[in-house]
Amino acid sequence: MTVVTEAKPTSAKSASDEIAVEIINMNKWYGTFHVLRDIDLTVRRGERIVIAGPSGSGKSTMIRCINRLEEHQSGKIIVDGTELTSDLKNIDKIRSEVGMCFQHFNLFPHLTILENCTLAPMHVRGIPKKEAEATAMHFLEKVKIPDQALKYPGMLSGGQQQRVAIARSLCMRPRIMLFDEPTSALDPEMIKEVLDTMVELAEEGMTMLCVTHEMGFARQVADRVIFMDQGQIVEQNEPEEFFNNPRSERTKLFLSQILGH
Amino acid sequence: MSNLDAETVQFVRETMIPPSAPPGRETGAVKWMRENLFSSWFNVIMTLLAIWFIWHFFVPMIPWFVNGVWNADSLRECREILDGRTGGCFAVLSERWKQLLFGFYPQTEYWRPILMFIWLAVAAAPIMFDNLPRKLLIATAIYPFAMVWLIWGGSIWGVLSVAAGFGLGYVAFKFADRKLEGLIPLLVGLAVAVVWWLFLRGPVAGGLQSILPFGLPSVGSRELGGFLICLIIGVSGIALSLPIGIILALGRISNLPLVKMICVGFIEFIRGVPLITLLFVASLLLNYFLPPKVTFDLVLRVIVMVTLFSSAYLAEVIRGGLAALPKGQYEAADALGLSYWQAQRLIIMPQALKISIPGIVNSFIGLFMDTSLVMFIGIFDMLGLAKAIRANTAWIGIYWELYIFIGLVFWVCCFGMSQYSQWLERKLRTDHH
Numbered sequence: 251m252t253v254v255t256e257a258k259p260t261s262a263k264s265a266s267d268e269i270a271v272e273i274i275n276m277n278k279w280y281g282t283f284h285v286l287r288d289i290d291l292t293v294r295r296g297e298r299i300v301i302a303g304p305s306g307s308g309k310s311t312m313i314r315c316i317n318r319l320e321e322h323q324s325g326k327i328i329v330d331g332t333e334l335t336s337d338l339k340n341i342d343k344i345r346s347e348v349g350m351c352f353q354h355f356n357l358f359p360h361l362t363i364l365e366n367c368t369l370a371p372m373h374v375r376g377i378p379k380k381e382a383e384a385t386a387m388h389f390l391e392k393v394k395i396p397d398q399a400l401k402y403p404g405m406l407s408g409g410q411q412q413r414v415a416i417a418r419s420l421c422m423r424p425r426i427m428l429f430d431e432p433t434s435a436l437d438p439e440m441i442k443e444v445l446d447t448m449v450e451l452a453e454e455g456m457t458m459l460c461v462t463h464e465m466g467f468a469r470q471v472a473d474r475v476i477f478m479d480q481g482q483i484v485e486q487n488e489p490e491e492f493f494n495n496p497r498s499e500r501t502k503l504f505l506s507q508i509l510g511h
Numbered sequence: 512m513s514n515l516d517a518e519t520v521q522f523v524r525e526t527m528i529p530p531s532a533p534p535g536r537e538t539g540a541v542k543w544m545r546e547n548l549f550s551s552w553f554n555v556i557m558t559l560l561a562i563w564f565i566w567h568f569f570v571p572m573i574p575w576f577v578n579g580v581w582n583a584d585s586l587r588e589c590r591e592i593l594d595g596r597t598g599g600c601f602a603v604l605s606e607r608w609k610q611l612l613f614g615f616y617p618q619t620e621y622w623r624p625i626l627m628f629i630w631l632a633v634a635a636a637p638i639m640f641d642n643l644p645r646k647l648l649i650a651t652a653i654y655p656f657a658m659v660w661l662i663w664g665g666s667i668w669g670v671l672s673v674a675a676g677f678g679l680g681y682v683a684f685k686f687a688d689r690k691l692e693g694l695i696p697l698l699v700g701l702a703v704a705v706v707w708w709l710f711l712r713g714p715v716a717g718g719l720q721s722i723l724p725f726g727l728p729s730v731g732s733r734e735l736g737g738f739l740i741c742l743i744i745g746v747s748g749i750a751l752s753l754p755i756g757i758i759l760a761l762g763r764i765s766n767l768p769l770v771k772m773i774c775v776g777f778i779e780f781i782r783g784v785p786l787i788t789l790l791f792v793a794s795l796l797l798n799y800f801l802p803p804k805v806t807f808d809l810v811l812r813v814i815v816m817v818t819l820f821s822s823a824y825l826a827e828v829i830r831g832g833l834a835a836l837p838k839g840q841y842e843a844a845d846a847l848g849l850s851y852w853q854a855q856r857l858i859i860m861p862q863a864l865k866i867s868i869p870g871i872v873n874s875f876i877g878l879f880m881d882t883s884l885v886m887f888i889g890i891f892d893m894l895g896l897a898k899a900i901r902a903n904t905a906w907i908g909i910y911w912e913l914y915i916f917i918g919l920v921f922w923v924c925c926f927g928m929s930q931y932s933q934w935l936e937r938k939l940r941t942d943h944h
């Protein structure tokens with residue numbers, strides 16, 4: 251394996267030490283199945299975190315707990331200074347601050363690209379239509395598909411759809427972005443265009459938590475790589491260290507499988 | 512082989528093939544027939560069978576229509592005119608078509624149901640076609656009150672005061688919504704409206720009528736009938752059962768156990784009982800249960816029952832649509848911070864209803880046909896009238912002419928609904944062009 255050293259954006263290091271997400275001793279069960287065990291994680295504002303791990307290790311479940319798509323049963327999750335409890339007000343507040351991109355994009359197929367992007371700003375934030383459309387076009391330009399604004403999601407390629415999904419999240423001007431395997435439903439050709447968008451976002455200092463198997467992306471932009479197995483955080487480290495000197499056996503095994511051939 | 516050396520594995524395209532137009536299609540009647548009627552032995556046999564069937568069953572009907580008599584006073588006179596030839600006696604339709612359409616509605620007041628028909632078309636148009644000006648929705652909003660007033664007549668203050676209840680309830684809701692949270696504003700609005708309707712509406716409407724009398728001659732529910740009653744019951748049932756069906760479907764999949772239990776219980780009860788039973792309950796039993804002085808118009812009772820009946824079926828159809836939506840749609844809506852009702856209104860329902868269009872229209876068509884069951888509780892719909900006409904000495908023995916006409920009226924309405932739904936489905940397709 252060749253070691254590629256790439257220039258990392260410097261903004262993260264100089265960012266303030268303000269805390270974006272804090273997870274303290276969090277546990278979650280599905281019925282009797284203990285999916286997440288004693289998770290402790292602190293994410294500083296502007297930090298880019300990549301979460302890796304074998305299938306079924308609880309990566310998705312963990313980041314979905316951060317915007318309450320899944321409910322945790324014990325421990326604390328504090329997002330942007332607000333603790334997630336069953337209080338619906340807090341949940342709605344946190345959800346509008348936290349953007350999320352899914353593996354299968356989950357665009358709204360009955361709305362045009364533009365409508366997908368303006369819906370939440372208009373109805374959740376109460377932004378007037380004109381303004382919401384201007385914002386939407388701004389972000390669609392950013393993800394390089396302004397010319398598709400009036401099409402429906404079903405007419406776009408997978409890569410384009412995922413970029414629209416990113417733009418849709420950005421239109422809410424989130425302070426934190428969650429990505430759950432954003433490229434794993436895509437053809438290799440399209441992976442790059444989505445990763446490029448994510449790299450650009452990272453370079454602007456967005457706080458990001460990405461579940462991904464794209465180790466190149468992790469090397470290039472992550473401040474920290476977290477390795478999960480069986481519902482636990484097994485190892486976390488800076489990417490160089492993580493890839494070159496994995497400490498735990500399970501990490502070594504995982505890395506050899508994913509990078510090995 | 513001499514040309515072996517010409518075949519090489521290596522290949523590099525030097526010029527790209529430019530796009531060209533698709534090959535033109537052969538056309539013509541002969542080709543169409545060969546492809547569609549005589550493409551295989553099986554197909555040939557089916558075609559011949561179909562021709563034989565048409566020849567034997569439909570061709571003999573032609574003289575019956577062509578020789579039909581349109582002007583006569585009785586079936587006997589028809590027969591004299593026909594003088595032994597086959598032919599229909601459509602004179603019964605010429606004489607009674609108004610009755611079939613309007614029932615026993617007073618002749619001098621026919622303009623009222625006619626105006627109602629026209630207004631209905633205007634009111635339905637902006638809902639059916641979203642490219643029409645939104646201002647037309649005002650006609651839609653007024654329509655329910657206008658319809659009641661036009662058909663049943665009476666003082667205009669009666670319907671206006673009922674409408675005012677909705678207005679007051681809405682104002683109270685808006686007012687409470689600024690100060691209170693959750694369902695409370697809704698309940699406040701509802702309470703204000705109910706208090707108004709129960710205690711204040713009557714005296715206020717009476718007072719206004721004595722100061723500024725204005726109204727139409729009253730027409731009783733017993734005088735309604737024919738196509739008019741079908742339309743009133745059918746349209747009211749369709750318009751009311753869709754929202755109730757949506758609420759029931761959402762209730763059935765809700766996480767709240769009590770809500771879920773009530774909805775499941777209601778749906779399963781209604782689906783387990785034939786409509787005719789519910790109609791008998793509406794016409795006979797309800798009188799025993801209600802306090803002695805409370806009277807409830809028969810047509811209104813029928814509308815309530817038909818609505819409840821249809822909404823239970825719609826709920827199940829819509830639940831199917833909801834189940835067909837991928838979970839990701841709910842998650843995306845949640846992740847964007849939309850509230851439950853916003854997500855339902857903007858994301859979930861538009862898609863679930865679109866998926867359910869064929870089932871919904873099926874239910875609507877069923878409901879419209881079922882309106883003819885009111886015949887059994889003493890309301891003279893078209894079938895009831897046909898029976899009455901056939902009991903008249905002048906028309907005893909007439910049969911096909913009336914029922915073909917009635918069938919045709921129902922068919923036109925239901926075929927229209929079906930065509931509209933297919934057009935809507937095509938229009939709502941967004942996956943490709």
Ligand SMILES: Nc1ncnc2c1ncn2[C@@H]1O[C@H](COP(=O)(O)OP(=O)(O)OP(=O)(O)O)[C@@H](O)[C@H]1O
Binds near residue numbers: 285305312
């Ligand atoms: N709704 C659910 N009910 C019960 N078990 C679940 C549910 N969702 C996930 N699980 C289980 O929880 C575990 C963790 O799932 P999760 O989706 O978080 O894994 P993951 O690390 O994201 O895996 P992948 O890489 O395959 O996406 C798995 O064993 C899965 O079977």
Ligand SMILES: [Mg+2]
Binds near residue numbers: 309310311430431
């Ligand atoms: Mg996952």
